[in-house]
Amino acid sequence: MFPKYLKECSHVMKTTPKDTPTQHALSPYLDYMAYLYQRMDPLPEQERFEINYRDFLQSPLQPLMDNLEAQTYETFEKDTVKYTQYQRAIAKALVDKVSDDEVSTTRTVLMVVGAGRGPLVRASLQAAEETGRMLKVYAVEKNPNAVITLHSLIKLEGWESMVTIxxxxxxxxxxxxxxxxxxxxxxxxxxxxxxxxxxxxxxxRFLKPDGISIPSSYTSFIQPVTASKLHNDIKAHKDIAHFETAYVVKLHRVARLAPPQEVFSFAHPNFSPKATNQRYTKLQFELPQDTGSCLVHGFAGYFDAVLYKDVHLGIEPNTCTPNMFSWFPIFFPLRKPIYVPSESPIEVHFWRCCGATKVWYEWALVAPSPSPIHN
Incomplete structure (x- = not known):
């Protein structure tokens, strides 16, 4: 390739005058690197979006407590893959709810809870149009700024007869x-x-006894990772509190030490009177034989959700939804890196704790050596 490049460029290579500095011997190689760079394909949209977030620690969103900003809504709304999956799930649910013989006489009641600026409302109505089902939509949203945008969307699209905000x-x-x-x-x-x-x-409580929840279930996953940059960034805060916080981060310069394992699962609706959202699990990870000894700086977390039947959505590496960028992994750090000898198992305990006014996680390593409980 390089000789071909030199041949292509030979017509511009002239003998330089004596008073001109001699070209450095490595200049053609530098020019060739620039030539290759210019011929590179542009980055896909997903990579362009993610590149500035690589190994950048962020606090998870808390939409129940905080009203999201317009820019956050706008970013999520660009993730067409996510809403395509939702539309597929809703279409399957509508077909299951209303048979072909009942399409002209039955109107399905659908509620979007946390409607935001309307992408799920749009997906629901598109699913109804696709399946030929009649739909009545309630769009429930607590953010007053999003509600204003939602009203404008409904009026612009002419959905007033089908959507109640x-x-x-x-x-x-x-x-x-x-x-x-x-x-x-x-x-x-x-x-x-x-x-x-x-x-x-x-x-x-809004659902009929035979009602359908989308998503119907979801499961979290974790795996141990070596992530020295993330550890050093947290350590720079010089306090324990930052090591007892989970972060959303686009993992880049990390080593994944073992395959992810399931942590907690939830299913909806759950009408059991004894239902609780507290969880506890103990996991043991076996490192591949060729891994050798390593340091564990924390655990990377993911999720996989079943929207409805065979329609799923998730970021768990083995089953992740392609080209979706609404979620980055979560990172649970350890205060001190744990040395893991070759072929030694890693045992970790995880809790999901629920109080009257808050929910939090606790995690601790047990083997190969114990860590404090992080909470």
């Missing part, structure tokens, strides 16, 4: 009728870390 927290609203389908996008990078279980447990 409810400006209220889903936990406080009394629905005038029961829903056949309940749709939400409350999932966080770890599945339940944005309080989806608590929100949907409260909202399931």
């Amino acid at each position: 409810i400006s209220s927290d889903m936990r406080c609203w009394d629905a005038p009728e029961k829903a056949d389908i309940l749709v939400s996008e409350l999932l966080g990078s770890f599945g339940d870390n944005e309080l989806s279980p608590e929100c949907l447990d409260g909202a399931q």
Whole structure:
């Protein structure tokens, strides 16, 4: 390739005058690197979006407590893959709810809880059009700024007869009728870390006994990682509190030491009177024989969700949804890196704790050497 490049460029290579500095011997190689760079294909949209977030620690969103900014909504709304999956799931649910013989006489009641600026409302109506089902939509949203945009969208699209906007927290609203389908996008990078279980447990009172929740279930996963840059960035804060915080981060310069394992699972609706969202699990990771000794700086977390039947959504590396960028992994750090000798197992304990006014995680390494409980 390089000789071909030199041949292509030979017509511009002239003998330089004596008073001109001699070209450095490596200049053609530098020019060739520039030539290759200019011929590179442009980065895909997903990589262009993610490149500035590589190994950049961020606090997870808390949409239940905070109203999201317009820019955050706009970023999520660009993730067409996610809403395509939701549309597929809703279409399957509509077909299961209403047979072909009933399409002209039955109107399905669908509630979008946490409607934001309307992408799930649009996906729901597109699914209804695709399947030929009649739909009545309640769009429930607590953010007053998002509600203004939602009103504009409904008017612009001419959906006034099909969509009712409810400006209220889903936990406080009394629905005038029961829903056949309940749709939400409350999932966080770890599945339940944005309080989806608590929100949907409260909202399931809107559902009919045979109602469908989308998503219907989700599972979190973790795997041990070597991540010295992330550890040093947290260490720079010089306090324990930052080591007892989970971060959303686009993992880049990390070594994944073992395949991910399941942590916590939730299913909706869950009408059991004894239902609880507290969880505990103990996991043991076996490192591949060729890994050798290593340092564990923490655990990378992911989720996989079943929207409905065979339609899934997730970021777990083995089953992740291609070209989706709404979620980065979550990172649970350890205060001190743990040395793991070759072929030694890693044992970790994880808790999801629920109080009257808050939910939090606790985690601790047990083997090959114990760590403090992080909480």
